[in-house]
Amino acid sequence: MGRRYRRDTRHADTELSTLTGEAQVSALDALISDARTLTYEAISVHTSHTLSAQIYGADPLDAVATVSDKYEVVRQAQPEHPRLDPLGNTLNAVMRLAKAHANLHEIDEQLQHGDVAVAASSVAETAGLLGELEGDRAITSEYVALMHSQLLRKRAAVRAELEYVAEQTCWVALHGAVSEVHAMYGVAVSSDGAPYENAVTPSELLFALAELGLARGRMDRMADDLVTHCLVPLMRRPHESLAVAHSPMGATLSIGAFAPLADAINSNNGGSGSDGGVRCELVRDKWAEVLRFVRSDVFHDVDVDEDLADLYAYLGSRMWRVVCPLVRSELLMPLVPACAEELADCGAMEPLLQLEDAWLEMRLITQNDLRIKAAVRDVVLAHVAKRRRDLLATVAAVLASNDDNTVVVGGSSDSSSEEGNGKGKGRGKTKGKGLVGDSDRLAFPRCAISERAQTLVDFVSETMALTAADSEETPPLAALYFHAVRDALILHRALSRPAASGDDLKRAFVQFNDCEFISHNLATLGLRHRGRWPPVLKASATFTDAISAYRGLGRLAMAPVLERLREQVSLALGSWQGQGASAEGALALACAIVERVCSVGSLYLSAEMFLRVLGVLVAPLAVFVAAQLEGVGAVGDVEARAMLRLVAPVVGLRDRFRYIAAGVAEDGVGFAQGACAPVSKYCPEWDPLMVQIDRLTALSSKIATNSI
Template sequence: MASFVTEVLASSGKLEKEDFTGKISKLSRKVEETKEEVCDMINKRYNEFLPSMQGAEALMGEAENLSKEIDILKSCIETEVNQNLTTAVTEYSKLKQQLERNTTVIAMLRHLEEFHIAMEQFHESLLEKKYVIAAEQLQKAGHSADSLKAWKGSELPLLRAICSELTVQRENLIYHLGDEWKRLVVWKLPPSKDTVSHTSSETKGEKSFVKTELHLTLGGTKEVEQSPPPLLACVLQALDIQGELQHKIKLFSQLLLKYMLKPLISHPYLNVEVLEQQGEGTLLSLQCADTTEEHPSPSQVYTKVLMVLKSLHTNLLDVSVGERKVSLILGELIWQEMSHCIINECLLYSIPANSSQLEHYILVIKETEQFEKSLKEMQYLQVDSTELLKYAQDVNCHFASKKCKDVIVAARKLMTSEMHNTVKITPDSKLSVPKLPSPASGDKGKQQAKKPEAYRLENEKQLGAGTLCLPVCRISESVQQLMELALHTLSEAVGSSSQCATQLFFTVRNIFQLFYDVVPTYHKENLLKFPHLAAIQHNNCMYIAHHLLTLGHQFRPHLPDPLSKGAATFVDLVPGFRKLGAQCFLAQLNVQRAEMLERLSTARNFSNLDDEDNYSAASKAVRQVIHQLKRLGTVWQDVLPVNIFCKAMGTLLNTAISELIAKIMMLEDISTEDGEHLHILCQTIIEEGPLVFIPLPDENKNLKFQEEVPVYVKKWITFKELVIVLRATLQEIVDRWAEGKGPLALEFTSSEMKSLMRALFQNTERRAVALTKIK
């Protein structure tokens, strides 16, 4: 034991790992031997009862020595390991870095090998026109180049050359694919607008689309099981791998829309012809057809578009790239623009003009559904609901919108047309009201039929046949057509959906609002300039107001809610139209009144008529006034209703004689000759004034209204009394005054009569006596 420990402790210098291992093994064996001796001793001590105190003490001493040797060895080992640990770690780190560099170099060499192999296979496949393999190998080479770029610490002199070669070969592949595409898809387009002569008509420009042709070749047979696949499929798949397919299809879609699909949709004279050429592919060409239609029908459009798209699907687009078909790529590019073109150029014009034709529009909806179904089968579409089908299904709303637009346009055209073309309105005149369904039936209808008879039995006095009828007059033909347009539009609302009926109803209201705003402004100058038009406008407004009273009640029972519950009314518009007509005519009367007063102002106040110039001026003014009134009577004859005519002429004549009365009453001295001249002038008005009342063409029928002049001319009796006074004596004046009870006293005040007497008669005792009797 002692010699072993001494041997261990005596060793010096660096301990190698093998020495540690050997010595530890020896020590371990020695420990095992000691352990056996201890166990043997304990066994003898307690089991065999052989006490050996001395042996035990010696053994304990030996164990203690062994423990010390272990501690010394442990300390020695720890010292050696700590000294060499740093050195070992450094050596291992260098070895690891060298190994990693070697691994990196090997990986880069492997990528270079993969790049080289991929490029070799690329060139072979490209020469053999195996474009899919070539694209895949080029893509693989690109991945290898990307892997080489990923190591930032690596700087290969060949890396720049590799990237350049990769770019060149990618462009080379795209060029070859583009060249193949040009051979497989050949367009023959019409000449551009720049090359077309400016003298050519628009029709020639449109029909130049006839020169459009599209030639499709598969580059192989159509058999699905063929190997290798057709050239077309290879080209499309290779383009997709290189990320160029979307761009190619986009350019193709733009040409397809511009030169084939849109012309077929927009022009009814264009048809498409599909010709299968043996061994050469398929030829699609636009052909011209004779037609008089302005817009093609939906069925024609769907047929032509499907013919084109089916040919494209069969000969070009039925190829899978990734998880989708090429047809879907094209569909996503053209669908929105194509569907909008179909809506605006075809479906818009197919909307019925009358509600009776709406039932037949179901066929168009079915055709639209079938059209979209065919596109889904060819995988041009994926969505279930599109704007095209929604537009066709919302035919009621589009019908109402189209109808409303057409109605407003027609109404505005009528409002801006000439007003002087008139039609005569009589109590028997009736509008062509569309036949409406009877709101009552059965017993209820019979009870309603009996009510008027019962009413006649209970009431002796009956309303006249002309009650609530318009008086005889003339209105513009355009206004009568406007009212018929309103009636026809309301009849379209009967039986329509609530939304459609409401839209049509308020369009009719808008017609009348438009009339109220447009006509007075558009015809403003003419309404002030021409009395004839002012009278017609007055009648037009009253005619419209008359029909607006009952128009809503007439249609309300036949309209859907909420119109049938009271919303369908036009009564609120009536006061506005009556006021509009009255204001228009009053404005014309004011113009005529101003002209009349201006003419009378040239009469030199009817003074000193013994002077020939003064008398001539006064006579001329009176004649001009009479002529003006006669001219107005002729213009308004058979146009204005009789009562309005008489009131208007009476108002103007009353203005003239009121001005004349005022001028005469202002005179302070009227000589005998002046009185005679004034009498002559006034007598002219008395004789010819009634003759302006000619409301009817038949002269014999006008006598009645000429005899009723005092009814319409407020100052007529006053004027006649003045004429009598101008030639009367003092006694005759006193007699007609009759102490304030005579006809003269009813028209003049005592002060007015005294002033007139002082002007007519000289200041004598007889005049003074006569003046005392005027009180």
């Protein structure tokens, strides 16, 4: 492309050759200063009038090139002159600045002509030139900054044009159930609607994107479109129709355009599409068509063996990384037999082994990417992975179900209570031997847990038994089953959420019991089976972290509920005023809160946990009432009896410390009828209250101590 202005240098050599010695070098210095000034002026004019191509004026690059030629003449005449090296460095800096200006000067015209690759190269070269000028004292930093601002605007313009061309070169159109991928061999019209002198081809577009570092981003979007709208639909609906239509301007790949015909094919095949081997063959053939479309039409004029080979391979690996896990789960897993004895017969997997051949043939993947073939060869592990997936799916379904039903576990009783249905008490069947009655397990306190926790523990026990049974013959199975158990535990913790409302006492108590029950079983789970584990698994496998995580989850379920109940008790006591009706109402409300917790806790909590919860709630009552009684001081007989009648509901809470384990009859295991746990053990604040009660009792001669 010719420049708009060329400096007249016909007499430059003659003028310089008439000088000698220092005068010649000084003249060269003046010429370099003039070239620098001319470059500054051109940059200033360019910055002020960016919208007019006629205002650019003189192109300083020709003048600087002329001075560069004169510098070589002087260099040959006086090679040892000490001023020439500094002058040469200054001239090089001016040359870089003039080249950068010339590049930016021509980008608009290059875009108008459709030379997007040249425009992108100009932007990349300008960025490099300006980077070399950073910190160069020979050039005023102000002009370097001006060039940087111009570079940003030009780069944005080139990028916008490239994005437009990329959208016109390859795009996806959706028409109901039909997907169409369009590939154009050339874009002839710019984003402004003006025709290009030369149509932009896919290779020019990709070269331009690569120059600006945008090519991989474009490949990512293209890979996502091809996977989402072509590869995955064909894998899940392999009988879907596929057609490719070509024209001189481009090609179109259509999926689902002939739906009635596809339905007829399905009916004629008698449902054979459900067969795993037939499905793999169809997917293999359909995917091969899509890959050929990518190679011959999307990369129409690109020699992927020579030019842009890395970019083409990146597109293939990007698509393969996404579809490979889907192939394993949706094509390979259904072909793995459920019975381990049938693993030797892998004839149905032959089409799946050929699935990667088309990717290799198109050079979209390499031999190092043959993950499906490796998975098919290791079919034993695939069989275990399938069983692991089925087990986890079962656990997920159970955990997602309603957990209102409960079962009573722990202790040694085999009696059963009525089966719950999520209503009323929500009590379920009692199980005393199946889980906690084994001789190798520590005793677990009797309480109520959810059926979800019961199912989880059953799953864990059964799967861990498989590790012990299979580990001697096939050591890898033990590790896979072990990790399946850990994944199930992680899934259970992820789906378990504390009760949203502090009033949901049953849910909070049952969640706490679930966590304690699971932790109790995990404490000895590894010890019972590790004797037959392979050495590697035996050295590292543990459930210790899961035990601590479950105990923390149990505390998280219980602590907020108790804190809220304590706050309710404190708020109720806050209405106490004197000894009238307000005091009676405050104590009645506070005791009612405790009674409600006792009625629910006695159905679900273990004896020890019930007493602890009761002690936590009675503590603020005992402290408050003791303080009120202490403030009364010495009173008469009538006042003492009145105070004792007032606080009688609080003193009566002592009877609540008589507790029978959940689901046990009155003559069963637990606290004997009439016996009472030491209240001060669970509520240390109870003794100061009883001191005040005894004091008031002593003041009343008509009331015996044991009648309170």
